[in-house]
Amino acid sequence: MAHIAVFDPQQHCVDEQHYRRxxxxxxxxxxxxxxxxxxxxxxxxxxxxxGGVELVVGVLxxxxxxxxxxxxxxxxxxxxxKAQLSSPFATPPDPALxxxxxxxxxxxxxxxxERGRFDVMHDHSGIVGPxxxxxxxxxxxxxxxxxxxxTEPARRFYALVDxxxxxxxxxxxxxxxxxxxxxxxxVNNGIDLSAYPFVERKDEFLIYIGRANPEKGPAVAIxxxxxxxxxxxxIVKKNEPFEIAYWDEIVxxxxxxxxxxxxxxxxxxxxxxxxxxxxxxxxxxxxxxxGLVMVEAMACGxxxxxxxxxxxxxxxxxxxxxxxxxxxxDLADAVLRSAEISPxxxxxxxxxxxxxxxxxxxxxxxxERAVASRIS
Numbered sequence: 170m171a172h173i174a175v176f177d178p179q180q181h182c183v184d185e186q187h188y189r190r191x192x193x194x195x196x197x198x199x200x201x202x203x204x205x206x207x208x209x210x211x212x213x214x215x216x217x218x219x220g221g222v223e224l225v226v227g228v229l230x231x232x233x234x235x236x237x238x239x240x241x242x243x244x245x246x247x248x249x250x251k252a253q254l255s256s257p258f259a260t261p262p263d264p265a266l267x268x269x270x271x272x273x274x275x276x277x278x279x280x281x282x283e284r285g286r287f288d289v290m291h292d293h294s295g296i297v298g299p300x301x302x303x304x305x306x307x308x309x310x311x312x313x314x315x316x317x318x319x320t321e322p323a324r325r326f327y328a329l330v331d332x333x334x335x336x337x338x339x340x341x342x343x344x345x346x347x348x349x350x351x352x353x354x355x356v357n358n359g360i361d362l363s364a365y366p367f368v369e370r371k372d373e374f375l376i377y378i379g380r381a382n383p384e385k386g387p388a389v390a391i392x393x394x395x396x397x398x399x400x401x402x403x404i405v406k407k408n409e410p411f412e413i414a415y416w417d418e419i420v421x422x423x424x425x426x427x428x429x430x431x432x433x434x435x436x437x438x439x440x441x442x443x444x445x446x447x448x449x450x451x452x453x454x455x456x457x458x459x460g461l462v463m464v465e466a467m468a469c470g471x472x473x474x475x476x477x478x479x480x481x482x483x484x485x486x487x488x489x490x491x492x493x494x495x496x497x498x499d500l501a502d503a504v505l506r507s508a509e510i511s512p513x514x515x516x517x518x519x520x521x522x523x524x525x526x527x528x529x530x531x532x533x534x535x536x537e538r539a540v541a542s543r544i545s
Contacts, residue, residue: 202289203238204238204536206230206291207291207298208244208245209273210276212245213244214245215436221459223244224461225360226242228360229359229529230250231251236529236533240253241254241255243280244256245260255279258272265408277294277298281305284309287309288309289311289312289540291314299330302334311539312539313334314339314356315343316458335535335538339358339480342456342480342482343456343458353539357459357483359529361525362525365465365469366441367469369470372447375401376401376402377449380407381413382412389500391403393474393497393501396501400427401427402446403428405432406432407432443471447471449475449491451481453476453481457481459479459480460479464523467519468515468516468523470516472512472515473491473515477493489510489511489514490514491503491507
């Protein structure tokens with residue numbers, strides 16, 4: 170198992186002498202690595218609309234190709250990538266079937282059957298991937314990024330694969346929620362800043378982006394906007410049965426003329442709204458493992474007003490790139506203070522901590538250690 174580490178985005182390079190001492194001249198550890206990148210089957214890479222994991226996977230795969238690595242991306246048909254694309258499914262499954270184990274298993278097994286071509290398999294899938302990877306017992310190295318929350322079943326499962334797969338957390342908050350695992354590293358999600366236009370002058374509306382789920386707080390966002398007296402644009406994902414039921418029963422009765430609802434918007438529409446909004450309202454009601462939309466908002470120069478749960482306390486610098494508050498009244502007051510936040514400070518925080526460069530450098534170090542642990 171690779172030793173525990175936290176990637177420092179200020180130190181992207183591995184010391185050359187240390188590299189030679191640890192890795193020597195083994196052919197698997199040449200400057201270019203052969204990487205199999207496994208995305209979830211449910212959305213294209215990058216996603217046409219909703220899909221934070223797929224967005225991160227797309228940025229990572231393209232960035233690794235740009236760094237000279239040989240990357241094969243296992244993702245649904247219709248995906249766009251600089252890597253070699255392998256698509257066991259010609260199109261993503263029907264969203265209503267999200268979580269169906271047969272689609273997940275067929276997609277994942279198709280990738281693992283080709284594992285002999287790679288130095289590293291980087292798995293972003295659900296539990297099927299690390300389960301398969303944990304049983305291999307030989308090269309390639311298996312790296313698995315934890316994109317989801319810690320539930321009791323998840324704790325029990327990952328305790329079983331902990332010694333066999335190199336697990337990567339995406340935030341310290343996620344890692345601290347289950348500290349007993351031997352994490353290979355914490356590597357924050359990153360974005361390509363060039364894909365997020367910076368907008369300094371703001372319009373008088375708020376924006377919310379998230380799933381139709383009580384933990385994401387869409388009902389709270391509507392109340393906060395009402396108390397602040399500002400229009401709210403909501404970009405919502407609601408295509409699974411429980412999301413539709415929650416929206417129809419709880420959120421829909423709260424809608425009024427000051428709320429504009431959008432679904433399945435393009436990246437350009439999303440970034441245009443993010444850039445022009447006075448603030449993003451992100452009143453999460455759970456321990457969010459990351460929350461990429463907060464990073465996307467700040468990249469566009471827009472402050473984030475969020476609840477201090479999970480990774481929000483790592484992403485948002487309270488009083489500098491947004492505000493972290495709990496109650497609807499305090500959140501509304503913070504929204505009204507959002508003009509105090511410098512858009513340039515928001516952009517700078519993303520460039521420093523949550524860029525594609527930082528993420529790619531972090532994973533390169535994870536791969537190198539993971540391969541070394543398999544041949545030592």
